[in-house]
Amino acid sequence: MDAGAGEVLRFWRRRRGMSQLALATATGVSTKHLSFVENGRASPSRQLLVHLADALEMPLRERDRLLLAGGYAPPQGGPGSQDRAMRPLRQALDTLLTAHDPHPAIVLDARWDLVAANAAADLFWDGVDPELLTPPANMLRLSTHPEGLPRIATATPVCSRSLITRLRRQADEDADDALLDLVLEAERHLTAASGQPPRWTGDGVMAGFELKTRLGVVGLHTVIATLGAPLDVSASGLALETFLPVDEDSAALLRELAASRLGQR
Structure with a gap:
């Protein structure tokens, strides 16, 4: 049985460590x-539910769940409305991904599932276990699984302990068991990794690592930018991760790889 609005509110109030008096x-x-x-003895208005959700800093998907439980349609509700609302954003992301070529760029959702990628991002799939690429491919898993990027990269952004800690905190704050399972899986892979610990050159702002390609080793910096002011739950948590060459040799190699892709068409 689906939870009522009161049950959803009580769950998130307790999750935030607030008493009824404090809220x-x-x-x-x-x-x-x-x-x-x-307790279900009063029917809250839509405005009240939105007000309480704001105070509890509920994730967007949980706000939609709260409104539905209270008998109200989420913002921009209705058949096909999410697709219509997301279309301009997806078009904008496609433009950004294309413009970033010949440098790799990908779009991730809040659980690190791959949403979109440009042609240059093929570098990350060349040499990994194809089973890890079964849609939806998860970049957190791909970055830590021994048959994933560790096969072809000296280090990946997920090797940062600060990132793992942040994702674990995010999973807890959002009550996202699926994300927590992915974080725990990533930690198991990192703990079980043999040999020297992965070389991590990130300083919390930009991370650097080397990637083996069919034409040689490319040095890359990576930056993740989250998308602000999402219009609905579908846009919530989307992030654009872009990769830039660390030096001119790597830039030239990326251009050569792009040219070879064009020549194979």
């Missing part, structure tokens, strides 16, 4: 009314 004080709602809402 009531923060939102200007009486403790009695909040208690009635949580």
Whole structure:
């Protein structure tokens, strides 16, 4: 049975470590009314649910779930509305990905599933276990699995302990068990890795690593930019990860790889 709006609110209030009194004080709602809402004895208005969700800093997908549980359509609801709302964003992302060529660029969702990639990103799939590329390919898994990028890269951004810690915190804050499972899987792969620890040259802003390609080794910097002001839950958590050459030799090799791709068409 699906949870009612009161149950969803109570879950997230407790998740945030707030008492009914604290949430009531923060939102200007009486403790009695909040208690009635949580117990299903009062039917909250859409405005109240949105107000409470804001105070609890609920993830967008959970806000939609709350509204649906309360009997209200999420923002931009209706058949096909998500696809219509996302179309301009997807077109913009496709333009950015294409413009970044001959340098690799990918788009990830909040759980690190691959959403889109440009042609240059093929470098990351060349030499990894094809089973790891079964859609939806997950870049967190691909970056840590011994048959994934560790086969062809000296280090990957996920080797950063600070990133693993951030993703674990995100999974906890969003009550995202699927993301937590991926983080735990990544930690197991990193712990089981033999030999020297992966070389990590990131400083928290830009990370650097080397990637083996069929024409030689390419040095890359990587930057992840999250997309701001999402219009609906489908855009929430999308991130654009771009890769740039660390020196002119790597830049020239990327151009040569791009030219060879064109020559194979």
